[in-house]
Amino acid sequence: MDWNKTKTIFIVVFSILNIFLYSLYINQRTEAQNVQVAGKTSIEDLMKQENITYNVPQVVKNDFSYISANIKTFTEEELVPLENQSIEIIDNKRIESEMSTPVSILNTKEEYYFKDFLTKYVWNGAEYEFWKVDEEARKAIFFQKVNGEPIFYSSNATLTIYWDEDYEVTHYEQRMLEEFSSEEHKKEVLSQDEAVGSLVTRGLLKLDSKVLKVTPGYSSLVQLTGKQVFGPTWNIRVELKDGTIEDHFISAIEGKVIDFKLDKLEEEELDEAEDEKE
Template identity: 30%
Template sequence: MLLDWSRIKTIFILTFLVLDIFLAIQYYQKRSSDQFDTIAESSIEEQLKENDITYVSLPKNSLKESYISGNSKDFSKKVMEDRKGQDIETYKDVLQSRLKKPVPIAKTNKIPFLENFVKEYIWNGGSYRYCQIDQNSKTIYFCQTYKDRLIYNIESSVVEIKYNDKNEIYAYRQRYLENLKEMVDKKNIQEALPAIKAIENLFVKDELKPSDRITKVDFGYYTVIPLSTGVKFIAPAWHIVVNEQQDYFVNAIEGQIIKIDKEQWSE
């Protein structure tokens, strides 16, 4: 019995020794990883500073996101209700409207005015939010939203509002994605790249030049794989604007970069 107790004590001592070593290794690895992450983050910030590249305040909270999917709405399959003072034509996934009487754009508080216009004149207008304006083509863009985030894709989910030289809205074109849903279970949702990592990707790929200004950083979605069936696979993405004119979308899960020229917003 005494011998058995001695063996048991030895086994306990060895077990706790192995456990202590394992925990020590885990602690060291985590500490080293944290230190590496801090060094890497500081490094990109220092490199941006050395190149006189400035950026707006970045979101600090971590995000867990997944790809989403949806399909283009077929407007031709639904008899659209008469919209106030509009001549409407539908072409499968596109609805086009010409106002019988142009609507003057307010000189002040333009964004709230436009938001009210979209809700009043456009089918399911509450699903869209102001995106940007192209003064060259006289087009105002409203992007569809998912979970209150913009889906940036002119080919599938945008309202294009046209105005004339008198600043009057005279027509619009609408596209819409329906049946939007996440493609994985909540337990499998991945942690998104932080905003500084998305900027680092641009810097490493030589998309940022000395003295560039990053003038906008926000989180949304961008279509990556449109299929002939109308289904769109949509990636969570960081929308980064450089010098107030160049748009980039950085896949927030895999890091790929999509560069959008101004002309693409006017197609």
């Protein structure tokens, strides 16, 4: 084998791959920044024409970058202090806990209040942020936080709490990530206004809608063996004319719209549960 010739071929192939990836990034970035091309005034005019209300506090993120993390491996010893529950560790990475005595998640005003439960009964419960309640299924979804921001829709960074007809928690399921690290090289990211403007120019914000809040967070890019990589992401929560709430997600670096579904997250969990049974 002619090693020099083989080495040259490898160099050429990787150079072509790098050029392709860079051009892909530029194209995605250009699409996302059509806000700037259209101009701030035209975006504002378009919002007025569609009667879209956008008046929320500005969030500036100067430390937005890719992060990586390992899947948390739970041990029985560290869970011993948790009271009033029977805990089973599945495949070393998922907790399934049954409450010995059901615990109420309502406050004196008959409103949902999860803070006490997270603090007392969930391992490192303060690391999770409330996301959504499913009234029909009697459950609440929580996302793990990193750098104070939520990790959106990662099955390995989610806590799910279930309750009965008396609003008392009967059981919960928990997964976590750990050993977070940030990429040293910071890339240029979309600002909050650019993210909202991108939704407007794409026609994703409906007539007579109202932007309720814009939240920075992270979403999954790739999963390797035991390790995951996450990219900075904007969550734009919108209220429609009929009161319906919609959540939109945009990659703060690639500028692409991300479609998350709770049912997809649940399907992943069910598939993994079936694999563990086999």
